[in-house]
Amino acid sequence: MKKTFRLGLFFLFVFTLTVLSACTNSDSSNNSSSSSSNSNGESSSSSENGSGEDKVTIEFWHAMSGSGQESIDEIVKGFNESQDKYQVNAEFQGSYEESLTKLRGVGGTKDAPAITQVFEVGTKYMIDSGYIEPMQSFIDKDNYDLSQLEENILNYYRVDGKLYSMPFNSSTPVMIYNKDAFKEAGLDPEKAPETFSEVIDAAAKLKTDEMYGFSMLTYGWFFEQLVATQGGLYVNEDNGRSGDATEALFNGPEGLNVFRFLDTMNKAGTFGNFGTNWDDIRSAFATGKVAMYMDSSAGVAGAINNAPFEVGVAYIPHADEVQRNGVVIGGASLWMSKGIAEEEQEAAWEFMKYLTTHEVQAKWHLDTGYFAINPKAYDEEIVKEKWAEYPQYKVTVDQLQDTIPGLATQGALISVFPESRQQIVTALEELYQGKDPQEVLDKAAEGTNRAMEIANKTKE
Known part of the structure; x- marks a missing residue:
């Protein structure tokens, strides 16, 4: 009892x-x-x-x-x-x-x-x-x-x-992009950027006074996916599948790649921060305020139907030095x-x-x-x-x-995932305010570790 x-x-x-x-x-x-x-x-x-x-x-x-x-x-x-x-x-x-x-x-x-x-x-x-x-x-x-x-x-x-x-x-997540904007920027509308560096370069060319090049919802799910497609694990114990996880791993090289990717565009002024609301980022895309963004595959039809321009859909990007693993x-x-x-x-x-x-x-x-x-x-x-x-x-x-x-790509299993995702949201918000990528990631990992420790003790 x-x-x-x-x-x-x-x-x-x-x-x-x-x-x-x-x-x-x-x-x-x-x-x-x-x-x-x-x-x-x-x-x-x-x-x-x-x-x-x-x-x-x-x-x-x-x-x-x-x-x-x-x-x-x-x-x-x-x-x-x-x-x-x-x-x-x-x-x-x-x-x-x-x-x-x-x-x-x-x-x-x-x-x-x-x-x-x-x-x-x-x-x-x-x-x-x-x-x-x-x-x-x-x-x-x-x-x-x-x-x-x-x-x-x-x-x-x-x-x-x-x-x-x-x-x-x-x-799963996908990258959705404005084909018309690609044409105007001299980019191939039938070939979306595949790596982090390619997205960064494309975002710089797509940026105008009215439109950002790239955006991602401030939401932990997308971060998890960008880590997983590099082959990175979210937590130890085989991503929580061989035992109860005790340590976050997302602040390792793969997670840092993601935060540096976002930080580079944010500092260059090519990243649009539309917060945590799905409707806001989708509206920004449909009204031409951002040329590329991450969305759920379940949002593809809405993006196509709501946009007054031709919409492209592509695989999510991955770090340059790794093979694409896929999605969770x-x-x-x-x-x-x-x-x-x-x-x-x-x-x-x-x-x-x-x-x-x-x-x-x-x-x-x-x-x-x-x-x-x-x-x-x-x-x-x-x-x-x-x-x-x-x-x-x-x-x-x-x-x-x-x-x-x-x-x-099988995905992590932890009972405190909602809390961990909130830790990532906080880390992303602090990143966009100019804080160091590794510092905010480590802070999120520490918060996740504390939550997992409490959960594991409670389970016992």
Whole structure:
């Protein structure tokens, strides 16, 4: 009981931090919600259908608003109509942090939702929580063929060879650029810069009185990606995958490369600092205030549709002296609850299998811009037609599939990731104010180390 209580207090401390999520549920307002629970606000394990037969009814808690929520509702409706044994009720629970805080109150009990969507930086917490039944249990029992799913997406949620959750809304960062501005600056609009030095040079040529050359949201996720594509690890213990991490490594050579890259452009006046808000940096690009910027792959469609100029999409840049390793998956995955009725777990598993079919994944990909976790979806005619209209979509998929599997691109696992990301935000803000790159990075690493020390002691 003491361990559970302490873990709960620690979790509450960590997740009350305000955290952006890149591959986020913030594509639209969170004002709308969809709840299909019964009249007293509780779910039941069975309900009567029109023909008088009992259906096993389960709750699916999610944090998607806007187009994501609309797509989920349609997918759930399709599943419910595809068979007569199960009924899934999709229920919007607010932001990722709000949803996870609610799960704390019922996790591990019969009152928990059968399925909960959790953002990727909550992975370590969920594994340690005792709330969940690993996906691997059902995969093994059902002889489910995981090879049909995207390997570089599965890798993030696989620990010690065991898949703990089912990937759902998955995205990676990309570099988006103004092709018209490239032409005016004498740059090849069909060849985006690939290395840090090439970005720095291009930013200098693109800079005008009205437009900055390059920008990146002040957000830890992008920093993590620029470290990983160099093959750098975020923390020790094999990026937290062979044991509980105790030391931050992101202040090493790879992290310093990133901060010096940004510092060079900031001091040259070619870097535009648009803060921490996704809408602000996207608006800056659409209105011609910045020529190149980093965004989520899920933001590509919006960038194309909102810009009055031709938009290019490219792989994220890497340090000159290293080989490109690729990108780490962001977004969220679906977790199955432990402690609920066995028939509810079976219903959840059947829904997850339906969700991973290539037909459903094709719809999800086109509705939201997130990757299809089943790559066969890209062979669907509706996807081919969309890609013909927006060839930029294919660049995001190519970058993912070109990623070299390894500890760096598998992504780090630490329970205090939200706090660590905030440390990076502070470091970036201080960097842009003129402080030394190594100094602010070391400070962020020290803060992350303290947070990991507290988490590890609490866990014990």
